[in-house]
Amino acid sequence: MKEKIYEKPAKLMPDIMGLCAGCGHGLFDKAIFEVLEELGIVGRAIGVFGIGCGNGLIRLTELDVVQAPHGQAAAVASGIKRSLFGKPIVFTRQGDGDCAAIGLGYLLNAAARGEKITVFMINNANYGTTGGQMAPTTIIGQITGTTPEGREPGAHGYPLHLPELLVSMKGVAYCARGAFNNPANFQRTKRYIKTALQKQVDDIGLSFVDILSPCPPDWHLTPLESLKWMDEKMIPEFPLGEFKNVDRIEK
Amino acid sequence: MGEKIFVEGNEAIGWGAIAAGCLHFFGYPITPQNEITEFFARELPKRGGCFVQSEAEFASIALLYGGASTGVRAMTSTASPGWSLMQEGISCMVNAELPCVIVDVQRGGPGQGTVTHSQMDYLSATRGGGHGGYKTIVLAPHSVQESHDLMQLAFCLADKYRNPVVVLSDGVLGRTMESLEMKTLEFGPLPRKDWAVKGTAEKAGVRSAVICAQGTTDWPPYVTMLERFGKKWDQMRDNEVRYEAYQADDAVLLLVAFGYVARSCKEAVNMARSQGLKVGLLRPITMWPFPYEVIRNRALEGVKFLVVEDNLGQMVDDVRLGVEGKAEVHFLGALARHVPTSLGMIMPETVLEEVERLL
Numbered sequence: 154m155k156e157k158i159y160e161k162p163a164k165l166m167p168d169i170m171g172l173c174a175g176c177g178h179g180l181f182d183k184a185i186f187e188v189l190e191e192l193g194i195v196g197r198a199i200g201v202f203g204i205g206c207g208n209g210l211i212r213l214t215e216l217d218v219v220q221a222p223h224g225q226a227a228a229v230a231s232g233i234k235r236s237l238f239g240k241p242i243v244f245t246r247q248g249d250g251d252c253a254a255i256g257l258g259y260l261l262n263a264a265a266r267g268e269k270i271t272v273f274m275i276n277n278a279n280y281g282t283t284g285g286q287m288a289p290t291t292i293i294g295q296i297t298g299t300t301p302e303g304r305e306p307g308a309h310g311y312p313l314h315l316p317e318l319l320v321s322m323k324g325v326a327y328c329a330r331g332a333f334n335n336p337a338n339f340q341r342t343k344r345y346i347k348t349a350l351q352k353q354v355d356d357i358g359l360s361f362v363d364i365l366s367p368c369p370p371d372w373h374l375t376p377l378e379s380l381k382w383m384d385e386k387m388i389p390e391f392p393l394g395e396f397k398n399v400d401r402i403e404k
Numbered sequence: 405m406g407e408k409i410f411v412e413g414n415e416a417i418g419w420g421a422i423a424a425g426c427l428h429f430f431g432y433p434i435t436p437q438n439e440i441t442e443f444f445a446r447e448l449p450k451r452g453g454c455f456v457q458s459e460a461e462f463a464s465i466a467l468l469y470g471g472a473s474t475g476v477r478a479m480t481s482t483a484s485p486g487w488s489l490m491q492e493g494i495s496c497m498v499n500a501e502l503p504c505v506i507v508d509v510q511r512g513g514p515g516q517g518t519v520t521h522s523q524m525d526y527l528s529a530t531r532g533g534g535h536g537g538y539k540t541i542v543l544a545p546h547s548v549q550e551s552h553d554l555m556q557l558a559f560c561l562a563d564k565y566r567n568p569v570v571v572l573s574d575g576v577l578g579r580t581m582e583s584l585e586m587k588t589l590e591f592g593p594l595p596r597k598d599w600a601v602k603g604t605a606e607k608a609g610v611r612s613a614v615i616c617a618q619g620t621t622d623w624p625p626y627v628t629m630l631e632r633f634g635k636k637w638d639q640m641r642d643n644e645v646r647y648e649a650y651q652a653d654d655a656v657l658l659l660v661a662f663g664y665v666a667r668s669c670k671e672a673v674n675m676a677r678s679q680g681l682k683v684g685l686l687r688p689i690t691m692w693p694f695p696y697e698v699i700r701n702r703a704l705e706g707v708k709f710l711v712v713e714d715n716l717g718q719m720v721d722d723v724r725l726g727v728e729g730k731a732e733v734h735f736l737g738a739l740a741r742h743v744p745t746s747l748g749m750i751m752p753e754t755v756l757e758e759v760e761r762l763l
Contacts, residue, residue: 196605201470204617211613211620217601219473219614222496225466228458232470233601235454236428236478241603259466262459 162186164195164215171209175376177333177366178207181246181275182214184343189216192350199241201230203256205248206281221245224255227263230270239269242353249276249290250283253313257289260315264359267324267402271349271360274315277368278387285371289313292390296373316363316396323402326358329395332365334383338393345395358402365391406587414578416548417507417571418443420555421479423588426505427453428478430467432460432486435519436575437509440481461486465493465506472502473614475600477559481507483575484525485516491534494568496616498538498633501599503562503569505555510574510663518746521575522738523663526718529572530692539637541644542570542691546666548582553589554689560591561644565636566599572691574714576664576749646689647698651677655684657763658702660723661712662688665750669712672755683759691719699726708732710762714741714750734762 161167165186170179189195200216202208204223211218221229226245234243245252252260252274260272279297280286286299292312294303304312316328327349331342342364349360365387367379374382411419417440421429429444441457448455454471458464464480471478482490487508497504510525512518525533532538541561545551551573558569601612618626651673652658661669666687676683686702688695699709709731711720720735727733736758741748 196609197603199601199603202620208617208620211615212622215604215611217604217612219470219601220500220616220620222466222469222493222616225463225469225493228463228466229470229473231456232430232467232472232478233474234470235456235467236471236474236476237602238454241601258459259463262463266456 162190164189166213166215168213170213172206173370175367175369175379176206177277177368178210178275180333180339181207181273181364181366182210184339184346185244185246185273188343188347188350191347192354194242194350194354197240197242199233199243201226201233201243201245203245203247203251205251207246207248207275224251225259226251227256227259227268227270227272231263231266231268234268234270239356242350244271244273244350246273246275248281249274249278250280250288253289253315261322264319264322264324267358269353269356269358271353273346274361274363275366276363276391277366277371279368279371281368281371292386312390314391316361319361320397324358325361325397326352326399326402327360328362328397330363330365330391330393332383332388332393334365334367334380341393348398355400357400363391406585408583408585410581410583411548412439412579412581413545413548413551413573414439414509415443416551416584417481417555417573418447419584419586420552421505421559422447422451423552423586424477424556424559426477426479426559427451428471428476429454430456430458430464430471430478430480432458432464432482434461434483434486436511436521436578437481437483437507439578440507440509461489462493465490468504469493469497469500469502472497472504473500473601475597475602479505479507481509483509483511484513487525487528487533494540495532495534495536495538497568498540499536500614500616501566502614503566505558505562505569505571507571507573509578510572512746520746521664521714523574523665523714524718525572526691526713526715529570530694538633539640539692540568540570541640541693542572543689544572544662544691545577546663546687548580548584551577552584556589557591560594563594565640567636567640572663574663580664641693644690645693645695645697647695648687648689649698650685650687652684652686654682655707656682657708657710657759659683659685659710659712659755660688660699660719661685662691662719665712665714668750668752669755671752672759675752675756676759681759681763694722694726696722696726699723700728703727703731706731708734708762710734710736710758712736712750712755714738734758
């Protein structure tokens with residue numbers, strides 16, 4: 154008698170993901186669908202997709218989905234949540250360019266308004282879709298298409314740490330940073346994703362998870378070297394963990 | 405007959421939206437439309453509606469994108485610089501086929517311009533102000549009552565075509581007080597919004613996808629989508645032209661004007677008629693689609709045209725297109741304001757002087 158120990162989440166459609174070898178985006182789809190099923194909120198969930206590499210996965214997402222104009226996912230998600238008077242569970246799925254550069258204002262203002270939405274940022278420290286240019290999250294010394302000599306603070310400023318920034322905002326119920334670089338960190342990140350969505354189910358405030366994710370082609374590394382680079386360079390810059398976790402926000 | 409109240413054009417916009425069943429407003433303060441934003445902040449919460457003040461007009465339009473995705477009747481309002489900030493969002497909503505209403509109470513431009521009034525957003529509004537060469541129906545009221553009534557028509561047309569609709573007002577009209585008869589207009593049945601996102605559990609598990617870029621789903625292919633949009637915009641162009649002809653039947657000179665300037669022109673027509681001058685007014689109500697046909701027909705009858713608009717010449721291009729070189733087209737614009745400041749307006753007396761000069 155064979156025992157079933159794993160199956161694909163029911164609402165993730167079986168199709169070609171179309172991602173590069175070693176990309177972390179597909180892991181987010183696995184994690185989010187497992188969590189939606191575990192929380193029993195698949196039917197209430199609405200996914201808002203930003204513009205970037207995660208975009209193509211709209212195709213595989215058997216949920217109600219809205220594609221937001223570039224950077225605007227936090228505002229679009231807020232409009233959905235408010236228009237349905239808080240009933241659905243609305244999450245965004247954005248890259249670090251979409252969320253932390255062009256989308257930063259939308260995110261911070263949604264946080265300031267205490268919107269009951271959940272923002273997931275798949276952070277690969279560069280603009281993946283456009284071929285690997287500098288993002289706000291590019292680390293010092295990292296070579297990209299627009300920092301050919303490496304990111305240098307005098308010319309390009311410093312990496313942006315969003316969970317650390319959001320901690321101070323009253324409308325934020327939860328913020329954390331995880332990483333998709335080994336099975337233990339995947340499981341830990343999945344718990345963060347679950348907690349973030351639970352905050353929305355409990356109607357507390359905005360929740361946010363920064364998810365470090367490999368991007369071998371644009372880092373000019375092999376998939377295996379990419380995981381090592383995350384350990385040695387990326388995680389020291391972007392420490393993992395929960396930065397804020399409250400069950401109640403004072404009026 | 406409905407209840408009558410005495411209100412500004414801006415507030416009439418609000419009452420018209422509520423009569424259309426719009427309970428969702430996303431906006432940002434900007435003069436001269438603040439009375440609209442404040443109206444919804446006051447009226448929506450007590451009706452169980454949704455009012456959100458955004459951090460900028462580019463965020464108002466993004467919130468509206470989200471709101472409209474759920475299939476509810478939703479709107480925003482702004483004035484000219486804010487109108488500019490909304491263009492990318494409007495282009496995306498056209499692509500995503502999201503019905504909604506955007507009100508532009510025009511102030512003076514270009515730049516931050518004046519906080520008073522003008523008609524300087526005509527080209528931006530009628531040509532699809534953002535990227536991609538899209539079309540939106542543009543309705544221009546010229547009275548408080550019409551501000552109220554056209555809001556209801558705007559929501560109907562947005563739902564009919566699954567396309568944003570623009571209501572183009574101006575600072576004079578927005579702050580003019582007149583009596584308003586509150587009435588709900590009926591426009592007949594509209595298509596069901598089975599495309600709206602609500603969570604699949606609300607729709608027996610059926611999935612909806614609201615998409616504003618091609619290539620992320622297999623359907624529709626790009627050219628198929630363009631073909632569908634082209635057909636839809638052709639239908640709007642062919643079926644939705646609206647205009648008012650005032651004292652126009654026997655006119656040898658036709659004024660063409662919209663918005664507050666149409667009010668000055670109506671008065672100028674009355675003054676000219678009392679002198680026995682055969683002058684009329686042709687007032688486009690849909691700025692897009694533009695009433696080219698009536699203009700062409702009158703041009704072929706030998707009628708002269710005087711286009712009056714509070715800008716440096718925008719709608720006059722459409723009138724020239726309409727006459728196809730078959731009639732004289734004259735222009736009176738913002739330089740003819742009664743005082744040369746941001747408070748100056750195009751007055752009936754100035755229009756009459758020009759009429760007398762041309763006849």
